[in-house]
Amino acid sequence: MSYVMDEGLALAAGLNVIPKRSFLTEYSCRIDPAYYPKLMRAWFDAVTEIGLGWGVSFNLDFHTIPFHGEDALVEKHYVTKRSRRQKGILAFVVEDAEKRVFCYGNADLRKEEQADEILRFVEFWKSRTGKLPEELVFDSKLTTYANLHRLNKMDIRFITLRRRSQKMLEQIYQTVASAWRRVELKGVT
Template structure:
């Protein structure tokens, strides 16, 4: 858990895996996360985003994608992530994507979540570049709510500039800071290109950006305040991606083959889930990032004693040992893939 295995360690088995192996593992992982409260099944609202993992060599096979940290398009592997909005835990990832298939990744996620939980997601929240209006129409036909942005075309900007001041109403968001009282104009029946019906459009000003934010959704029951607040919270997925890059070196490609990177990305979801489970046990560390958990607890030296039936991990004393004592780590936990040996922890 301190560091994901990379190319030399993965070579012996990563080349034998296929994308469906990773997907079945994630479905089983999500089922377990739901059972232990690390993901919510009833609410089922998710934040979606892409992340381009840049390749530093010269490989003409890889497609060019926009890399935000370089502010340019570069040879990279495009990865897709889904985050549970309520718990802020990653529940899905896929690196086997291309320009031709990326617009349908949210449909693939809906299929995945249906297999893991028994029902489709209730709502998907995403940036405007994640998919197309045609695919949004498929989501609506499937009964899945969406919340996304609309590109500000010249015609839309002219419409926004022509709106009188009285057309806006002020709402109050439940968050600190100077931008918690934006002004919103709502169009309940807006048409889109390639979308079979009308959508609810919210034109929002006062969020700290120079240009208005244009939100579109097929959710007709939630209040304006709820919709704006939900989209504002979508930015937490960028924080999760930054955390796994910093803690698990997720930006270091183990291969130029998408399916091999797919295994790495799946392992980051697993590692993030394991750390979330540990973090929930540590008093006072409920919001601490994975890299801090690694430095203070996972990198603790110790002695591992193995017998035919047990594995005993004896950890040396450190400044944060009292926190581990209060964590009530599970004892005598069987490990099926190690001959059902039980593992227990001891603290000096």
């Protein structure tokens, strides 16, 4: 059954109907950007209040929300699903890796600001919990080496993911077997 036709889901969300896909993929400017931090704090507090708690490891990523209007101020960003660049709003999202709950988001980013958004998340997390996040997992292109250095100085562990290249595979194949250590991951889905 289509979720769009599910009246119960709409009612639980406080709506009379679930918004259609076209509405959800359009960027809405009806909310003043000054209210975004207040909304983030309210969401954070609501999740904490219902007892979900927070983990120590976080997945960070950028997502482009396609924009099909004529706004001249909207920048072009890479859209993974379409494997191309197109006009869109760049959103930065952070998910608690254990609880699978979003704990931070910012859709008011310009290209020149995106590399520092990881530091803004760290600052937000510390202001909300009183401590720094323990572990961050993100794509290697999410930030700069200077910001990775800052994370190191703050003793925040991080894992960067990068695409395999032919050169990287060749280096791996040339490594002697005794240099490897076997690691077994349990409970991975």
